[in-house]
Amino acid sequence: AQSVTQLGSHVSVSEGALVLLRCNYSSSVPPYLFWYVQYPNQGLQLLLKYTSAATLVKGINGFEAEFKKSETSFHLTKPSAHMSDAAEYFCAVRGTGNQFYFGTGTSLTVIP
Amino acid sequence: EAGVAQSPRYKIIEKRQSVAFWCNPISGHATLYWYQQILGQGPKLLIQFQNNGVVDDSQLPKDRFSAERLKGVDSTLKIQPAKLEDSAVYLCASSLEGVSSYEQYFGPGTRLTVT
Numbered sequence: 001a002q003s004v005t006q007l008g009s010h011v012s013v014s015e016g017a018l019v020l021l022r023c024n025y026s027s028s029v030p031p032y033l034f035w036y037v038q039y040p041n042q043g044l045q046l047l048l049k050y051t052s053a054a055t056l057v058k059g060i061n062g063f064e065a066e067f068k069k070s071e072t073s074f075h076l077t078k079p080s081a082h083m084s085d086a087a088e089y090f091c092a093v094r095g096t097g098n099q100f101y102f103g104t105g106t107s108l109t110v111i112p
Numbered sequence: 113e114a115g116v117a118q119s120p121r122y123k124i125i126e127k128r129q130s131v132a133f134w135c136n137p138i139s140g141h142a143t144l145y146w147y148q149q150i151l152g153q154g155p156k157l158l159i160q161f162q163n164n165g166v167v168d169d170s171q172l173p174k175d176r177f178s179a180e181r182l183k184g185v186d187s188t189l190k191i192q193p194a195k196l197e198d199s200a201v202y203l204c205a206s207s208l209e210g211v212s213s214y215e216q217y218f219g220p221g222t223r224l225t226v227t
Contacts, residue, residue, distance in 0.1 A: 009152075032214055043116070043203055043218035044155070051214055090154050098143060098207070099168055100216060102154035 002027045002095040004074075006103035014111045019063075019078040021106045023091030026072065032094040033074045035065055038105075039087045047089075050074060061085070086110045114138065116219035118204050124225045130192035133222045137186070137206030143167075145216065146179055146189050147203040155203055161187065162209065194226045 007022040025031055032051050036044040048059025055067040061084075065076045074091060091103040117136040125131050137144050142163050147155035158177065159169040163184035172179070176195070181187040191198055201223050205216040 034214075036218075041220070041223075043220045044205075044216075045218070046215055049214055092154075094214065099157055099160060100145075102156075104154045105152075 002029075002031065002093045002101050004033075004091045004093050004101060004103040006089075006091050006106050008106055009104065010107045010109070012109040012111060013081045015083055016080050019076070019081045019085065019108065021076040021089050021091075021108065023065075023074045023076065023103060024072050025074060025091075025093050027093055027095075029096065033065075033067065034092040034094070034100070035059065035063070035074075035076050036090045036092060036102075037061075037087050038090065044090060047076070081108075081110045083110050083112060116204055116206055116217055118202075118219035118222055120222060121220065122223050122225075124227065125194055127196055127226050128193040130190065131194055131224060132191075133189045133202050133204075133224075135187045135189070135204030135219060137204070138217055140208070141206035141217070142184070142209035143207045144181055144187050145205040145207075146187070147205065149201045149203055149221070151200070158189070191224075194224075196226050199224055199226045 003026045005024045034049045035047040038044045048057045050067045058064045063078045089106045092100050144161045146158045149155045158172045159179045160167040161181040164181045179189045201221040203221045204219045207216045
């Protein structure tokens, strides 16, 4: 079975500081992993995805994530937070049969 | 390219009433998903269609929820009768068919409030 766990339901960073959002996965098969962002009253938008190619994945808006098999982690980072990054972030894993399993989300607050 | 369309965007009903949501996926996307997102939680898959066939509906409360995807294009999700705990955002997503179809594209969602 596949699942993801997001550590920290709320994260606050200062504008310009490093953003680190944590995600650990559980998968019985090589995982496909995703990070999505959700702005208020909107649907989810794909930030980046890991599909067994390069372990360091670059996404949109300056975000990147590193797949670490030994730690079963796929943490999301951004070197310098911007006010527009304030949103809800979801980690997800794709299961067999093309189903997707989402974490409970991390709300990112950026302090000016 | 047009995105995933959903309607209505908002709906308020009383418990025991019925409600229906509509989704039109991106043109050419064979796979369609309905998710329920309760406030403060991640999306939970309710049902997955491949063309007009159901792939997974294991988490769909079938005593009150139903969904169909006639002609393998747009889809309707219905709740009858609604309960207070059905208050949530209902998200529709679609993706291309096949192993390379890694990405889901989400619609804006329908926010349901049951009073």
